[in-house]
Amino acid sequence: MADKREAEGRDDGLVILRDTVKTYNGRNVLHNISLKVRQGECIALIGKNGSGKSTLLRLLAGLSRPTSGTRTVPGGSLRIGYVPERFPPIVFTPWEFLSSAAAVRGLDKRAAEEELSVLLRQLDMEHAMHVKMNQFSKGMLQKISLIQAIAGKPDLLLLDEPLSGLDVKAQENLLHVLLAQKRSGTAIVMSVHESKLIERAADRVLLIQEGRIVKETREVRRQPGAVAQVSARIPGNDALAEIAALPGVANCTPDSDVYLLQVEEDSIDQVLRIILDRGGSVLAVIPAEGIDARMGERLQAAAR
Ligand SMILES: Nc1ncnc2c1ncn2[C@@H]1O[C@H](COP(=O)(O)OP(=O)(O)OP(=O)(O)O)[C@@H](O)[C@H]1O
Known part of the structure; x- marks a missing residue:
C-alpha cells in the first residue's frame, strides 16, 4: 500500500533516508541505512554508546549530509524540533532564548509566549525563566532544550537521549508532554536508554549496532489513553x-x-x-x- 502510494508520488513519509552512508575520517559510522519516518509515529533508537544513534538523528535533521545515499522530504518542507545530546550553557535567560527561538521560527509572538508559559510550567521551570542559563544544571538545560524543540508543534521531533539529566518527576512530566505531541500528529524519533520511555511511547524500536539497523521491533507500547x-x-x-x-x-x-x-x-x-x-x-x-x-x-x- 505504502509502496503504491510512493509510486504514485503520494508518499506518506515525512522524511526518508535511502541507503545512506556516513563516513568520518575514512571510517563508515553508518552503513546503508534506509528509514522512513511517518506522521504521528514514535521510533526509538537503541544501541550501545558509539553505535551511531546521534549520527542518524543528525542525518534525519538535515544537520549533517550523508556521504552517499539520499535524504528526502516528500512534503517539500518540514518543521523539525531537535534536541542535541548536549545543550551548551549560554548567557541568556530561558525566556530570552525561547522567545527569540520562536521569533526566528516565525511563530506568532502572543501564541508562542502562551505556549512557552505552559511548557515552562509543565516542566517545572517557571521559577527559573529569568535566570541566566550559564548557572543551570544539566537537567535544567535539558528541559530548556526540550521546550525549544517542542514549541510550535513541529512535524518531527528528533530527541537525542531526552530523559538524560532529568529527575523522576521531570521524566514523567516530559513523557506526558511527548505523548500529547504525538497525539496531535507529531512524529518522534529518539535515542533512548530507558525502557520506560520505550514501553510508553514507542511504536517501533530500532536496534543499531556498529552503524547498522540490525533489528526492528513493533508494537512494544502498552495501549495508550485507556x-x-x-x-x-x-x-x-x-x-x-x-x-x-x-x-x-x-x-x-x-x-x-x-x-x-x-x-x-x-x-x-x-x-x-x-x-x-x-x-x-x-x-x-x-x-x-x-x-x-x-x-x-x-x-x-x-x-x-
Ligand atoms: N564529528 C565526528 N567526527 C568523527 N567521528 C565522529 C563524529 N561524530 C560521531 N563520530 C563517531 O561516530 C560513531 C558513532 O557516534 P554517535 O555519536 O552517532 O554514537 P551514539 O550511538 O549516539 O553514541 P552515544 O550513545 O554514546 O551517544 C562513534 O564512533 C563516533 O566516534
Whole structure:
C-alpha cells in the first residue's frame, strides 16, 4: 500500500533516508541505512554508546549530509524540533532564548509566549525563566532544550537521549508532554536508554549496532489513553488541586468525602503516589476493562 502510494508520488513519509552512508575520517559510522519516518509515529533508537544513534538523528535533521545515499522530504518542507545530546550553557535567560527561538521560527509572538508559559510550567521551570542559563544544571538545560524543540508543534521531533539529566518527576512530566505531541500528529524519533520511555511511547524500536539497523521491533507500547476510575479519600484542597493539575486527569467528582477521578492509564501511578503521600486512601482502581488485578502491587509501589 505504502509502496503504491510512493509510486504514485503520494508518499506518506515525512522524511526518508535511502541507503545512506556516513563516513568520518575514512571510517563508515553508518552503513546503508534506509528509514522512513511517518506522521504521528514514535521510533526509538537503541544501541550501545558509539553505535551511531546521534549520527542518524543528525542525518534525519538535515544537520549533517550523508556521504552517499539520499535524504528526502516528500512534503517539500518540514518543521523539525531537535534536541542535541548536549545543550551548551549560554548567557541568556530561558525566556530570552525561547522567545527569540520562536521569533526566528516565525511563530506568532502572543501564541508562542502562551505556549512557552505552559511548557515552562509543565516542566517545572517557571521559577527559573529569568535566570541566566550559564548557572543551570544539566537537567535544567535539558528541559530548556526540550521546550525549544517542542514549541510550535513541529512535524518531527528528533530527541537525542531526552530523559538524560532529568529527575523522576521531570521524566514523567516530559513523557506526558511527548505523548500529547504525538497525539496531535507529531512524529518522534529518539535515542533512548530507558525502557520506560520505550514501553510508553514507542511504536517501533530500532536496534543499531556498529552503524547498522540490525533489528526492528513493533508494537512494544502498552495501549495508550485507556481511562480508569480511581475512587479515593483525598485530604485537603491542596492535594486535590495538585492531582487535578496533572496531565491525564480528566475529572475529579466529589461524592461526600470520597472523590471519583477519571485518570489516563499512564497517570495512575503518579496519582496514587500523591494520594498516599498526602495521607489519603485509595478505595478502588477500576480500569476500562474491569477491576485492576495489579492494584495491590501498584499501591505498594506508590507507597515505597
Ligand atoms: N564529528 C565526528 N567526527 C568523527 N567521528 C565522529 C563524529 N561524530 C560521531 N563520530 C563517531 O561516530 C560513531 C558513532 O557516534 P554517535 O555519536 O552517532 O554514537 P551514539 O550511538 O549516539 O553514541 P552515544 O550513545 O554514546 O551517544 C562513534 O564512533 C563516533 O566516534
